[in-house]
Amino acid sequence: MNTLRARPEPKGGLRRRDVFALFSTLALTPWFSDLAFAQSLLTDAAVARPLPAGFLDGSREVPDLRDLASWLRQPVLAQGARWEDGSSLRIVPAAELFQGDTELIGRPLRLRIDGLYPPAALVQKRWKELPLSIDLDLLFPSPDPAFSKEPLRFQAWSFRRKAGWNPSPPIRFNFPLDWQVLPVIEMRIVPAGGAAPVTLRTGFTFDDEPGVPRLQRGVYLLGTQPNAWRSPVDIATLARRAPAELVSVLMSIEPAEVPAE
Known part of the structure; x- marks a missing residue:
């Protein structure tokens, strides 16, 4: 039997693995911002359906979410x-x-998409x-709503099955958290049978807003079908x-460590 240890984050200092992940994240941040602005697209909220999200209960206390995600993808162990x-x-x-983690308020987040x-x-x-295909984007509010209400779109991850197997590699990046601007994720999916594309979208919340995923540190599964994770x-x-109806995109969210000046 495999046993997972859930314990608080160690105090003081970063391990070499954490330092590597941190610098990779910080190096991506300016590029991420520029790309998001370059990919500004109009999104029609009326056509998007709620994106179902599952959460690995207990993952909030696991120190290394990257290792946890890797472990979950090994079915014999799981x-x-x-x-x-x-x-x-x-x-x-x-x-x-029950609720989101209010300790995350005002802190930048590190998001990792594993596949x-x-x-x-x-x-x-x-x-x-x-x-047949999945396109996962992060949406940001327009920097100047008086001029344009078009959200800014960051094309974070994709998958193509037609003519082979072509998923994006895992990616991690920072999200500058603000009480009024929480992550919004949109997935455009072409179903297995080639039917019309489906758009699924979700935001996050710290409180008890009905039907909206709570924002916590941990591992999320973003469903590719509207009825997943009920x-x-x-x-x-x-x-x-x-079951195919529970096929999802595995994503983790945690605070982004920022080195002291």
Whole structure:
């Protein structure tokens, strides 16, 4: 049986791995900002449906979310996984968490997108069940609403199945958090059968806004079908059965460490 240890972040100092991730993130930040402005596109809110999001219950306390995400994508390990107290690992609806983490208010965030999940649904014999394409964007408000209300679009991650297997590599970047400007994620998906594209969108909240994922440090699963993550699901079940309707994009959110001046 595999046991995961959930414990508070160590105090003081950054490990070499954390320093590497930090500098990679900071190096990307100016490019990320420029690209977002360059990719400014009009988005019609009326055509977007709510993007369902699951949250790995307990992941908030795991020190290394990158290692956790890597571990989750190994189905043999995940099948028998439990937390230290013996409880099973579960994905719960992110919109039903009690509340967001208000300690994140005013702090920049580090977002990491690892790719599709669960791995048991990604084997070649099941490719025909997967969407033909996925485009995941982050949306930002217009810097000058009086001039233009078009949001700024950062094209963060994509997947193409037609004529082969072509996902984007994992990516991490900073998001400058503000009480009034929280992350907004939009996915445009062409379903497996080639039907009309579907647009799914969600924001995040710190309070109890109905139907909106709570913003916490931890691991999220962004559903590629509108009815995903309506109820809790054990990780062990996903590792064994992996229904196509729960295929998601795995993403983690945590505070971005900024070195002292």
